[in-house]
Amino acid sequence: MLLFYVRHAQSANNALYQESGSYDGRNEDPPLSKTGLAQLPYMADFIYQQLQEMQADGQGGDRVTLYCSLMERTVATGSAIAQRCDLPLIGHALIHEAGGIYLKNDETGEHIGLPGKSKAYFAEHYPLLQYPQNVPQDGWWNKPHEEREERPARARKVLDDLLAKHTNPDEAVILVSHAEFFNHLTRCILDMPPDSNAWFEMMNCAVSLFDFQEGFIEIPYLNRHHFIPAELIT
Template sequence: MLFYYVRHAQSINNALYNTTGSYEKRNEDAPLSDTGKKQLPYLAAFMQKELEQVQTDGQGGVRNVPVTLYCSLMERAVATASAIAERCQLPLHGYTDLHEVGGVYLINHTTGEHIGMPGKSKAFLEEHYPLLQYPQDAREDGWWNRPYESEEERPLRAGRVLESLLTRHNQPDEVVIFVSHGEFFNHLIKRILSMPDAFPVWFEMMNVAVALFDFKEDFVQIPFINRYHFLPTDLITG
């Protein structure tokens, strides 16, 4: 099974931090910045080329390898995944557990409290991102609607996601794409590599960067991580 992990395009929160060095005026569920929107066609074209290579048998014929595209329900991820879905003509499945660490929240900068927020509603996401298939296990009035996700919950969620991935997609000729987030990527890759949760390492993933994992029968091959060479220099953001 080939597993592509894609980080979302630049959000307005990413741009805010790059400009100010602070998240003080962050949006709880940030949409894409103008730069992020400009990154999308380059990412979509790269993913289309990757999938075309997968579907070629090397002898001029075409294989019929199933491809499944999932995304976090945070708006920046849905927008990014929608560009891939449109370019590659793929169904887009919303996946609640692919959200960024913490969930949807705001910070009270006086008390330091992290306050859970509802998240975007089914109606909002279906109106603005019609390719998205909203998951049945998500509340329609806001898919999050929970307290802030604790640090202890994050690696447990990564474990659930990996177990589900390997259980639901266990065929050798199969492709799965996640469009998700940078910090959650670090929790997930630690699970893939059987690393301790507290191991002091950070795997960098720039905006729209792609990582590829090839799950063989008895080992995992990692052809690349943090690949963003397809972007023009002036559109590279972290």
């Protein structure tokens, strides 16, 4: 399995932090920023070219599966890939960012879980998305904030499920997800301790590639973002 991991384009929360150095006033499920929208075509073209090259080499040609988390910024990013590469966009409820959908109560410091976007919202705004059947239709999250200790186990489940479902060494899988979840998943792939203090950087719209072969894993690149113009790199 060839696993492309794509971080979402810049979100409004990313832009807020870049401008202010703070997440005060953050949105629990932000849309893409103006810069994020501008990043999309460059990233989608890069993914398209990568798939074309691999198909020419006899890899990833028979089956390409595109998943995205159900946070708005990843659905928007995944929709750009789906449109450019003519692929179905499959919503995946387990590849969300750490914590889930929540806001922090400024008075108590408590993280309050919120519902997330509904199936109807996605159908109206992102019609290419295939909404999962096994999550609530009125808001896909609808549960408490995900605690830190829960995150490594979720990443392990995602990896195990992918390896069990996608067994052809030449098929390609694209995950459109998030920066912290990338670190949890990469630690699982590399058998690193879940509490490792190593951090794998992923810029907005950056791509990492893992090639799972019998007996070993090849990593052709991490955090590749050279295809984004310098003024749009975030």
